[in-house]
Amino acid sequence: SMEPPGWAKPAKKENLKDIKIGLSVSTLNNPFFVSLKDGVTAEAKKLGMSVKVVDAQNDSAKQANDVEDLIQQGVDVLLINPADSAAVSSAVQSANHIGIPVVTLDRSADKGKVEALVASDNVKGGEMAADYIVKKAGKDAQVAELEGVPGASATRERGKGFHNIADHSLKVTAKQSADFDRSKGLNVMENIIQAKPDIKAVFAHNDEMALGAIEAINSSGRNIMVVGFDGNDDALKAIKEGKLDATVAQQPLLIGRLAVDAGRDVLQGKKVKKNIAAPLKLVTKK
Amino acid sequence: MKAAINEGTPAAKSNIFGSVTQKLGPLLGLIILFIIVSILNPSFLEPLNILNLLRQVSINALIAFGMTFVILTGGIDLSVGAILALSSALTAGMIVSGLDPMIAILVGCILGGVMGIINGLLITKGKMAPFIATLATMTLFRGLTMVYTDGNPITGLGENRLFQLFGRGYFLGIPVPAVTMIITFVVLFIVLQKTPFGRNTYAIGGNEKASLISGIKVPKVKVMIYGLSGLLAALAGAILTSRLNSAQPTAGTSYELDAIAAVVLGGTSLSGGKGRIFGTLIGALIIGTLNNGLNLLGVSSFYQMVVKGIVIIIAVLLDRKKSA
Amino acid sequence: MKAAINEGTPAAKSNIFGSVTQKLGPLLGLIILFIIVSILNPSFLEPLNILNLLRQVSINALIAFGMTFVILTGGIDLSVGAILALSSALTAGMIVSGLDPMIAILVGCILGGVMGIINGLLITKGKMAPFIATLATMTLFRGLTMVYTDGNPITGLGENRLFQLFGRGYFLGIPVPAVTMIITFVVLFIVLQKTPFGRNTYAIGGNEKASLISGIKVPKVKVMIYGLSGLLAALAGAILTSRLNSAQPTAGTSYELDAIAAVVLGGTSLSGGKGRIFGTLIGALIIGTLNNGLNLLGVSSFYQMVVKGIVIIIAVLLDRKKSA
Amino acid sequence: MHIEMRNIYKAFGTNQVLAGVDFDLASGEVHALMGENGAGKSTMMNVLTGLHPKDQGSIFIDGTETSFSNPKEAEQNGITFIHQELNIWPDMTVLENLFIGKEIKTSIGLLNTNKMKALAKSQFDRLAVSIPLDKEAGSCSVGEQQMIEIAKALMTDAKVIIMDEPTAALTEREIAKLFEVISSLKKEGVSIVYISHRMEEIFAICDRITVMRDGKTVDTKPIPETNFDEVVKKMVGRELTDRYPKRNPQTGETIFEVKGLTKSGVFRDVSFSVRAGEIVGISGLMGAGRTEIMRAIFGLDSLDSGEIWLNGSKVTIKAPSKAVESGIGFITENRKEEGLILDFSIKENMVLPTLASFAPKGIINEKNQSDFVDMLIKRLTVKTESAETAVGNLSGGNQQKVVIAKWVGIGPKVLILDEPTRGVDVGAKREIYELMNELTSRGVAIIMVSSELPEVLGMSDRILVIHEGKITGELPMGQATQEKIMTLATGGQ
Numbered sequence A: 001s002m003e004p005p006g007w008a009k010p011a012k013k014e015n016l017k018d019i020k021i022g023l024s025v026s027t028l029n030n031p032f033f034v035s036l037k038d039g040v041t042a043e044a045k046k047l048g049m050s051v052k053v054v055d056a057q058n059d060s061a062k063q064a065n066d067v068e069d070l071i072q073q074g075v076d077v078l079l080i081n082p083a084d085s086a087a088v089s090s091a092v093q094s095a096n097h098i099g100i101p102v103v104t105l106d107r108s109a110d111k112g113k114v115e116a117l118v119a120s121d122n123v124k125g126g127e128m129a130a131d132y133i134v135k136k137a138g139k140d141a142q143v144a145e146l147e148g149v150p151g152a153s154a155t156r157e158r159g160k161g162f163h164n165i166a167d168h169s170l171k172v173t174a175k176q177s178a179d180f181d182r183s184k185g186l187n188v189m190e191n192i193i194q195a196k197p198d199i200k201a202v203f204a205h206n207d208e209m210a211l212g213a214i215e216a217i218n219s220s221g222r223n224i225m226v227v228g229f230d231g232n233d234d235a236l237k238a239i240k241e242g243k244l245d246a247t248v249a250q251q252p253l254l255i256g257r258l259a260v261d262a263g264r265d266v267l268q269g270k271k272v273k274k275n276i277a278a279p280l281k282l283v284t285k286k
Numbered sequence B, C: 001m002k003a004a005i006n007e008g009t010p011a012a013k014s015n016i017f018g019s020v021t022q023k024l025g026p027l028l029g030l031i032i033l034f035i036i037v038s039i040l041n042p043s044f045l046e047p048l049n050i051l052n053l054l055r056q057v058s059i060n061a062l063i064a065f066g067m068t069f070v071i072l073t074g075g076i077d078l079s080v081g082a083i084l085a086l087s088s089a090l091t092a093g094m095i096v097s098g099l100d101p102m103i104a105i106l107v108g109c110i111l112g113g114v115m116g117i118i119n120g121l122l123i124t125k126g127k128m129a130p131f132i133a134t135l136a137t138m139t140l141f142r143g144l145t146m147v148y149t150d151g152n153p154i155t156g157l158g159e160n161r162l163f164q165l166f167g168r169g170y171f172l173g174i175p176v177p178a179v180t181m182i183i184t185f186v187v188l189f190i191v192l193q194k195t196p197f198g199r200n201t202y203a204i205g206g207n208e209k210a211s212l213i214s215g216i217k218v219p220k221v222k223v224m225i226y227g228l229s230g231l232l233a234a235l236a237g238a239i240l241t242s243r244l245n246s247a248q249p250t251a252g253t254s255y256e257l258d259a260i261a262a263v264v265l266g267g268t269s270l271s272g273g274k275g276r277i278f279g280t281l282i283g284a285l286i287i288g289t290l291n292n293g294l295n296l297l298g299v300s301s302f303y304q305m306v307v308k309g310i311v312i313i314i315a316v317l318l319d320r321k322k323s324a
Numbered sequence D: 001m002h003i004e005m006r007n008i009y010k011a012f013g014t015n016q017v018l019a020g021v022d023f024d025l026a027s028g029e030v031h032a033l034m035g036e037n038g039a040g041k042s043t044m045m046n047v048l049t050g051l052h053p054k055d056q057g058s059i060f061i062d063g064t065e066t067s068f069s070n071p072k073e074a075e076q077n078g079i080t081f082i083h084q085e086l087n088i089w090p091d092m093t094v095l096e097n098l099f100i101g102k103e104i105k106t107s108i109g110l111l112n113t114n115k116m117k118a119l120a121k122s123q124f125d126r127l128a129v130s131i132p133l134d135k136e137a138g139s140c141s142v143g144e145q146q147m148i149e150i151a152k153a154l155m156t157d158a159k160v161i162i163m164d165e166p167t168a169a170l171t172e173r174e175i176a177k178l179f180e181v182i183s184s185l186k187k188e189g190v191s192i193v194y195i196s197h198r199m200e201e202i203f204a205i206c207d208r209i210t211v212m213r214d215g216k217t218v219d220t221k222p223i224p225e226t227n228f229d230e231v232v233k234k235m236v237g238r239e240l241t242d243r244y245p246k247r248n249p250q251t252g253e254t255i256f257e258v259k260g261l262t263k264s265g266v267f268r269d270v271s272f273s274v275r276a277g278e279i280v281g282i283s284g285l286m287g288a289g290r291t292e293i294m295r296a297i298f299g300l301d302s303l304d305s306g307e308i309w310l311n312g313s314k315v316t317i318k319a320p321s322k323a324v325e326s327g328i329g330f331i332t333e334n335r336k337e338e339g340l341i342l343d344f345s346i347k348e349n350m351v352l353p354t355l356a357s358f359a360p361k362g363i364i365n366e367k368n369q370s371d372f373v374d375m376l377i378k379r380l381t382v383k384t385e386s387a388e389t390a391v392g393n394l395s396g397g398n399q400q401k402v403v404i405a406k407w408v409g410i411g412p413k414v415l416i417l418d419e420p421t422r423g424v425d426v427g428a429k430r431e432i433y434e435l436m437n438e439l440t441s442r443g444v445a446i447i448m449v450s451s452e453l454p455e456v457l458g459m460s461d462r463i464l465v466i467h468e469g470k471i472t473g474e475l476p477m478g479q480a481t482q483e484k485i486m487t488l489a490t491g492g493q
């Protein structure tokens, strides 16, 4: 059988008054997701709901367990920030079996019933970054790409968007992973500069790597433009100081807030949009 | 430090009394943990949660069973997480290309066994230290996974019912992964305690030279054991593939550490020759209960790490005290 | 398996010829690697790149120096990466709250030493296996880092020039981290080869029981060595903090594996008692050259893992062959 | 220095090892300490030097009650212990070994290698030892390692030296040198506690003897007032008529033969054969290569060339498992490292080579196994409460019996015994010899490597002498004498 035995199912709750939200985050080792979580908790607090947060540490298997544990705690609505959209499906389906509504954040689920997806479009963001580089560095400029953790969805989507444009408008002559990590971004960038001295611009899949790349570029004395992704505090500060050229800023706090609102609406029987977009914006030094 | 010299001192005692506490030590720990968690959050003991717990534990337990054999010989296998990922990717690849999922799982497990055998050969024929041999293959297998999947998860595994049941279904009300784990446990328990192969495993860990001289085919046994470890990692990978309905290239990252922790919490000595697989089952349940319980208690993931570190230290220290 | 039993058989030979190849083996490997990479991409040999390489290597090398002492005693330290992160976060926290950065670094290093001493005490007083003790503290220290930083990097470390030079500056044209690494190497080389403390380190790894009987204060030496390992990890952390101008909560993840690989590639035996710190320096350079070279050659990160795994296997196998 | 130990008690767990021993050591005497394996000799000395704390009793040194908390402290007070188990660091050089824990430093705290070298040299000269100081200790022969330990002890300027079976691994020549050193130490007023199972040595160099049994001192007497038989009787509690049982060989066909065994640098062109029911003794100096030949026959080391024939057909033995399958057993010279799994029970150790035969259907039959082990325990008179006792808790002699039982259990056609009675007390020795007789009477071919000439002479039907890896001679039973063997062993004709 694909369903838990009847005797094991929890008693269903009808009371909508004190709503308990379950939030499963893909990771809290990254300021972006920390902000996303903060957005959820702040909004929930405002609305007087309680939140249980679990952290999957980027492991889809742990996320499946986490969601089960949240269901066990009798949450009324599940906000899931999937570590991977395919892998999260079965967790969504288990929630569906029990009848708990699911809202996903930042990434969707391939299968199962999801009431709403609140996300900024990573593919779109990658395209925005590429467009900006084409505009500033010129068509067919040599660029480098600092990729995130191999296999992570952000890596794939941002890379995909970037290449949608870059493949015909830019020359991506170096493409290396720096694992979303600042110190690796620094080392890898040092080496790229060494190998490809004619690089004009770098697109980093997140701000951490971009900030690492800046350190490498500064000490090499070259002039290379850097575009990051996420818009975290450090990056925004670096843009203000003129160190970083641009970042594709997401609005994690907003994503969190919108997700809570969507969850509330579903529980109150209101209709919600399937796709709720949190706008991306390209932040530059102007 | 004197203990090092007095080793084996409580001669008579250790047989009558020692072996009882050796067996009960970890179990006692588990029971205490159970009591604490269920007092703090009664929903822990609800049937569904216990079923969840069993399912959650099954993957780590399967890997840890293989790791028990490896550690009993005095070795270590750091590559299990990477084997899990690679075999899972290969299995998914076969399913996508149209092979029957259950046959794909079987082939995947065999491939996992082969990867383990490669470890075994590096260690025996290549005379590499297990730590470094499996550290290298960990990197290698993980790299191959990335190359094979191009860093993308493999999805579209179809709707084969048996395959879905394998990771997500229930058999007589018990989650199928838990059933798999229990059957594997019983088989391996018998192998380890009741067969010459099991005895040889202990012997090699107890004194490898003496084992060799006693006519035990030490290299052969070791290769088989690393093969077993790879096979079980692949089996765990198959369950994960079914649960997640996809193969994740990053699956299994740092699972080796959880498996080793389960083995050690279960009272098996890292220097080999001493320990039992029942302890490993308990060890895996302790780790699973911690994960599950801390989630239920709403402890933030940062504090969860702190708590887990402390619990491991306390558990091992208590075990040492008892056996001292 | 035969090697285990024949150990040390080629009595006379090993003194004249063996010790030379033991010293030269890893160095030879490094030279071959250098030649291959520079043929494939001549820019590898440019002075700026060599300076980069030295700077990139310095962090792993510093950690690996401490790891060499630990491994020589037959132990292992899995917590170095977590100590690096925690001490780096604490240092950054002190700087942000207004302490003089250089004093903060000093205090941070001492705190790292204290964390190492905790490891040492768990291992000696608590009689825990080093693997499991440092596995537990790895989780614990990493958790504490997360709790302390709330998962966010600590920034705003100001513009203190000395502090910036520490990770990013040059001294007589050589990157300061490389200078730090070289000075540390010289000091530790003398400690290990020319002082009773160093002798004791080898003795404990060679025969712990006999060392104890010979009046070596084994627990004290061990605690000091784990303390040293923690201190060096913290020093590496301080360099990283300065280089990145911030403390990253996830810094140092899996650095322990790189450090262990450097030690083993340098020819030090994981079972203790045999090896040299010069080898570790070479080992760290091999790993650094691989990372740097594969980047320069534009090898995709997936294949980088595959290549690294294979290189480690080949290097260790060749080393075994030579010493067999 | 005058030492007095009074009414000492010491137990390990429930095992009461010392139960009220008294012992006194006068200044400048050589005092023999004898007793069966497990009588508590080593333990008593470990208590004296502070390795193990005593449970009860008192120790007086020059009249003042003293209690050392560790061996280092004892050493600083002039009491040095050469342990029965060698304390060697195999990967370190001879020089490093000599100074571990007491390195000489320069004024700035660095190692003073020159000074240490000079000191080591002078000590080695005194012992007439010529081991290179930069040789790895692990590649030294057991005898050389023993000499390193002795030199190390002499360097401490001790007033009391405890020697726990120092000659177990020494050659006649080295033993002679050691005895010279002992007598010169005696003249300097150094006292020596001399523990040994070799009766001849005791009567050759000791002034007084103390016999222990079951953790108590039975008697202390000046050597001239006692004799061999009395000592043995006190040790084992009964008369022991002969040290070597009568051999009554009934040899059959040649069942084992080796031809031209060669391993370059170790041995060359070794050929010999053994008949069913025959004991072939293999003699030679320490390091002559006897053990290496046996290891190669057993498949532990590789051969460069040569053939092994068993029951008239040629066999290739690439691994010990093959040797065991062919019916060859090998009792190694080093029981703790190579013979036993110390944490395993007696039972588990004894069935190790025969496990598969107890599991015809894959599952081990515990009952059959226990019956088999009980039979072996009885037959070899292993002294133990139960078959479940961990082997590590047995005395040396009983451990040796377990190793032998393990190989008797496979029903061997050929049994190789390498130093079968090293460190074994007279009583147990005699039992081992009787067992060898019993085995040969049932047609087992035995190859016995031994460094104890009386043993070789007492038990062999034929003696082969090895010198530097070559067989230099063969002596049939009736014609062998100590002198003839020594001539062949040193390469003379």
Ligand SMILES: Nc1ncnc2c1ncn2[C@@H]1O[C@H](COP(=O)(O)OP(=O)(O)OP(=O)(O)O)[C@@H](O)[C@H]1O
Pocket (backbone or CB within 6 Å): B005, B006, B007, B008, B009, D012, D015, D017, D035, D036, D037, D038, D039, D040, D041, D042, D043, D044, D084, D392, D393, D394, D395, D396, D397, D423, D425
């Ligand atoms: N560290 C220890 N822990 C437990 N038991 C021990 C320990 N040391 C010795 N024993 C036990 O104490 C008893 C006496 O051992 P001891 O080594 O003193 O005998 P011995 O007279 O020196 O014998 P041998 O002639 O074989 O050397 C033995 O039964 C032995 O197993």
Ligand SMILES: Nc1ncnc2c1ncn2[C@@H]1O[C@H](COP(=O)(O)OP(=O)(O)OP(=O)(O)O)[C@@H](O)[C@H]1O
Pocket (backbone or CB within 6 Å): C005, C006, C007, C008, C009, C010, C011, D138, D139, D140, D141, D142, D143, D284, D285, D286, D287, D288, D289, D290, D291, D292, D293, D333, D451
């Ligand atoms: N484990 C070992 N490691 C290194 N060298 C060894 C080892 N065992 C023996 N040797 C060396 O091999 C040579 C032959 O030693 P072997 O032990 O075969 O001699 P033996 O005649 O049996 O003497 P013994 O009575 O000491 O066993 C010696 O030079 C010895 O130093």
Ligand SMILES: [Mg+2]
Pocket (backbone or CB within 6 Å): D041, D042, D043, D084, D164
């Ligand atoms: Mg003794």
Ligand SMILES: [Mg+2]
Pocket (backbone or CB within 6 Å): D290, D291, D292, D333, D418, D449
């Ligand atoms: Mg020998």
